[in-house]
Amino acid sequence: MIAFTKTITKWLPLLGLTLLLCLQVAFAQQPAEKPADGGGGDDAAVAxxxxxxxxxxxxxxxxxxxxVVGPGLKGILERRTIDWLIPWVKNSQAVIASGDKYAVDLFNKYNKAVMTSFAFSDAEIKSIFAYVKSYKEPTKTTDAPKDGQPSTASSGDGGYFNVLLVVLLFVLVLIFTVLMLLLSVINRFLNQKTDLNEADLELVNQKFEPSKVFNSRPFIVGVALIFALVTLKATIDGMVDIGIQQGYAPTQPIPFSHKLHAGQYGIDCGYCHTGAYKGKAATIPSASTCMNCHNQIKRGSPEIQKIYTAIEKNRPIEWVRIHNLPDLAYFNHAQHTNVAGxxxxxxxxEVAQMEVVQQRAPLTMGWCINCHRETVVEHANNNAYYDKLLAYHQKQGIKKMTVENIGGLECAKCHY
Ligand code: HEC
Ligand code: HEC
Ligand code: HEC
Ligand code: HEC
Ligand code: HEC
Ligand code: HEC
Known part of the structure; x- marks a missing residue:
């Protein structure tokens, strides 16, 4: 009987801790779940x-x-009506030309960057804004949606997880109450007995002491277990993100601005990235390329002095690499820029508008493949090399020859 009381008092704190944790997790889940079911609207249209x-x-x-290039669209339906948005998406230049004040101001604010026109139906445009409206910004930066994998997949799991939590919570509360009841019954029973020794009496009459709880083995084991679980989850999350660096924009040793050089001064990309149209790698310019201009321009600037120092010490400027495919994949710039145009x-x-270069594409295999599926090989129409291929495809009833049709999905094209 005494031994039983001992065990219960020992494990009770751990039980309580688990209970608290479950409650906390369950409540933390709550707000994240809301938009999924409370968002209403037509799910198909949003998708x-x-x-x-x-x-x-x-x-x-x-x-x-x-x-990004244009404004973030959060809250757009509060700024503009759908009747304004539909013609805007179809042809923003026409709206601007009509003299609409909002449109003209916006156009000027974005340095007269021209938005692409889209031949969408009204319903399609409405569905786009239904999606924008339903969109919820991820709370953590690492949660940014990746490569067309919407977070809906995990919200389904989230539903299961919540049900499980509630059941677990219920069972725990039940055990907790039963144990508490048992404990008080036993204590009352033991108190009526007179043949108890000193130590047992102390146990029976003991008060709740926090310091004892924190030092107890079950408590320490519990904390260690929870810590291990959290670490494991972080590691798994980290592994899922490996190789996907969309949005990566590191600080560079010299704050070189593409917006200034390629945008404002209109220097051609190929002037600095000499391989971009000719070779496999686009290449990063050496310090001497900068000197073609900076031996005259802004010599006094401390940032330009860093270029001088690099040349004097015969050490390259240590630019941080942003785009980086794993070694197993083969990518060739000239094939895409020069051949495919x-x-x-x-x-x-739009690198020419970036103050700091940022990786915009996910650079995953799915990203390469998607484009190869969708992109029609345009230059095929006026290139003798492709004439036979084109004739062959037309015979098969394929009017539009995509990269896929010329073998762009074959593993060996991209993998050594
Ligand atoms: C090539 C870049 C580009 C693409 C692609 C693009 N936009 Fe835009 N968009 C802009 C720019 C730049 C502006 C700011 C106005 C301007 O300069 O014309 C803008 C403005 C807007 C605005 C007004 C925003 C505001 O805050 O009032 C809406 C709405 C909009 N775009 C919707 C869309 C939708 C929907 C699509 C896709 C179907 C799209 N845009 C595709 C560049 C783009
Ligand atoms: C005056 C020289 C210069 C010009 C012109 C220039 N770049 Fe760059 N570019 C650089 C330098 C230096 C870096 C490395 C530092 C950085 O990332 O900002 C770089 C980095 C980049 C990167 C990232 C490379 C990586 O590490 O993954 C891309 C992409 C890029 N440039 C594209 C362009 C495009 C597109 C244009 C034309 C619109 C252009 N650049 C014009 C000098 C130039
Ligand atoms: C079809 C997609 C695509 C196009 C078009 C493209 N790039 Fe790239 N770029 C990439 C990929 C993928 C990488 C990463 C390559 C790697 O890690 O091997 C990259 C890397 C780079 C880098 C980093 C250095 C290097 O050579 O790997 C620079 C600079 C760059 N690109 C500039 C340009 C410029 C300038 C243009 C236009 C003339 C251009 N790119 C057109 C996909 C593209
Ligand atoms: C074709 C000419 C040209 C080349 C090549 C060039 N720049 Fe520039 N750079 C300019 C001009 C023009 C300015 C603007 C000067 C001004 O604001 O008065 C400038 C400004 C800068 C500034 C800002 C300096 C400051 O303190 O305001 C930095 C940093 C810079 N360049 C770095 C580089 C680097 C690094 C390279 C080589 C990768 C490079 N530039 C190549 C023309 C060039
Ligand atoms: C924006 C669209 C686009 C993206 C993104 C893209 N490609 Fe391509 N790719 C093309 C086009 C268009 C061609 C056709 C070139 C030609 O006509 O030979 C091509 C051709 C190729 C070829 C030659 C295929 C053949 O049959 O000869 C390889 C290899 C290749 N791409 C690899 C890649 C890799 C690796 C990636 C991702 C890192 C990638 N591409 C991303 C558009 C793209
Ligand atoms: C158009 C180019 C392209 C084609 C075609 C292609 N891959 Fe890939 N593949 C890539 C790129 C780029 C990566 C690197 C992706 C990353 O780092 O996330 C990759 C990564 C991989 C990986 C490493 C695991 C991973 O997901 O990162 C495997 C395995 C792989 N590919 C197998 C294949 C097989 C099998 C085929 C043929 C059915 C194929 N690939 C066709 C471009 C391609």
């Missing part, structure tokens, strides 16, 4: 809107607050 948004708008607009911005965003 269609998201697909359109990710394919057409995301390169210039964040569905959240921050500015793709603009740098297709993969790198």
């Amino acid at each position: 269609a809107g998201k697909a359109l948004y990710d394919a057409n708008c995301i390169s210039c607009h964040s569905p959240g607050g921050e500015v 793709l603009d740098c911005s297709k993969c790198h965003g």
Whole structure:
């Protein structure tokens, strides 16, 4: 009987701790779950809107607050009506030309950057804004949606997890109350007995002492276990993110601005990235390329002095590499820029408007493949090399020859 009381008093704190933790987790889950079911609206339209948004708008607009090329679209339906938005998306230049004050001001504010026009139906545009409205900004930066994998997959698991938690919570409360009841019954019973020795009496009449609880083995084991679990989760999250560095924009040793050099002064990308049209790697310019201009321009600036120091000490400027494919993948710039005629911005965003270069594309295999599935090989129409291929595809009823059709999904094309 005494031994039983001992065991219960020993494990009770741990039970209480688990209970508290479950409560905490359950409540922390609550707000995150809300928008999924409370958002209302037409789920199919939101999903269609998201697909359109990710394919057409995301390169210039964040569905959240921050500015990319254009403004973040958070709260757009409070700023503008849908009747204004539909013609805007179809042809923003026409809205600006009509003299609409809001449009003109916005255009000027964004340095007269021209937004692409889209031949979407009204319903499609409405679905895009339904998605924007339903969009919730991730709380952590690492939670940014990756490569078309929406967070909906995990919200389904989240539902299960919550049900499980509630059940667990209920069982724990039950055990807790039963144990408490047992304990008080036993204590009362033992108190009526007279043949108890000193130590047992102390145990029976003991008061709740926090210091004892914190030093007890079950408590320490419990804390260690929880700590281990949290660490494990962080590690798994970290592993999922490996190799995906979308949004990566490190601070560089010299605050070199593309916005100034490539944007304002219009220096051609190929002037500095000499391999971008000719070779596999685009290459980063050496300090001597900077000197073509900076032996005259802004010599006194401390930032320019860093270039001088690098040359004097014969040490390259240690630029932090941003885009980086793993060794197992083969990528060739000339194939894409020169042969396929793709603009740098297709993969790198509007670098000429970036103060600090940021990785815009996820650079995952899925990203490469998606583009190869969708992109029509345009130059095929006026290139003798492709004539036979084109004729072959037309015979098979394929009107538009995509990169996929010319073997762009074959493993060996991208993997050594
Ligand atoms: C090539 C970049 C680019 C793309 C792609 C693009 N936009 Fe824009 N968008 C802009 C810019 C830049 C502005 C700011 C006005 C301007 O300069 O014309 C803008 C403005 C807007 C505005 C007004 C924002 C405000 O705060 O009032 C809306 C709404 C909008 N775009 C929606 C869309 C949607 C929807 C798509 C996709 C179907 C899209 N845009 C695709 C560049 C782009
Ligand atoms: C005056 C020289 C210069 C010009 C012009 C220039 N760049 Fe750069 N670029 C650099 C330097 C230096 C770096 C490395 C420092 C940095 O990341 O800002 C760089 C970095 C980059 C990176 C990131 C490289 C990495 O580490 O992954 C990209 C992408 C890029 N440039 C694209 C462009 C594009 C596109 C243009 C044309 C619109 C352009 N650059 C024009 C000098 C230049
Ligand atoms: C089809 C997509 C695509 C296009 C178009 C493209 N790039 Fe890249 N770029 C990449 C990828 C992928 C990497 C990473 C390559 C690696 O790690 O091997 C990269 C890397 C770079 C780098 C880092 C240094 C290097 O050579 O790896 C620079 C600089 C760069 N690109 C500049 C440019 C410029 C300038 C243009 C336009 C002339 C351009 N890119 C066009 C996909 C593209
Ligand atoms: C084709 C000419 C040209 C080349 C090449 C060039 N720059 Fe510049 N750079 C300029 C001009 C023009 C300015 C603006 C000067 C001003 O604000 O008066 C400038 C400004 C700068 C500034 C700002 C200096 C300050 O204190 O305001 C930095 C930093 C800089 N360049 C770094 C570089 C680096 C690093 C390279 C080589 C990768 C480079 N530049 C290559 C023309 C060039
Ligand atoms: C923006 C669209 C786009 C993206 C993103 C893209 N590619 Fe491509 N890629 C093309 C086009 C278009 C061609 C066709 C070039 C041609 O006509 O030969 C091509 C061709 C290729 C080829 C030659 C295929 C062949 O049949 O000869 C390879 C290899 C390749 N890409 C690798 C990659 C890798 C690796 C990535 C991702 C890191 C990537 N590409 C991302 C558009 C893209
Ligand atoms: C268009 C180019 C391209 C084609 C085609 C391609 N891959 Fe990849 N693959 C990549 C790139 C780029 C990566 C690196 C992705 C990353 O770092 O996340 C990669 C990564 C991988 C990886 C490493 C694991 C991973 O997910 O990071 C494996 C395995 C792989 N590919 C297998 C294949 C197989 C099998 C095929 C043929 C069915 C294939 N790939 C076709 C571009 C391609």
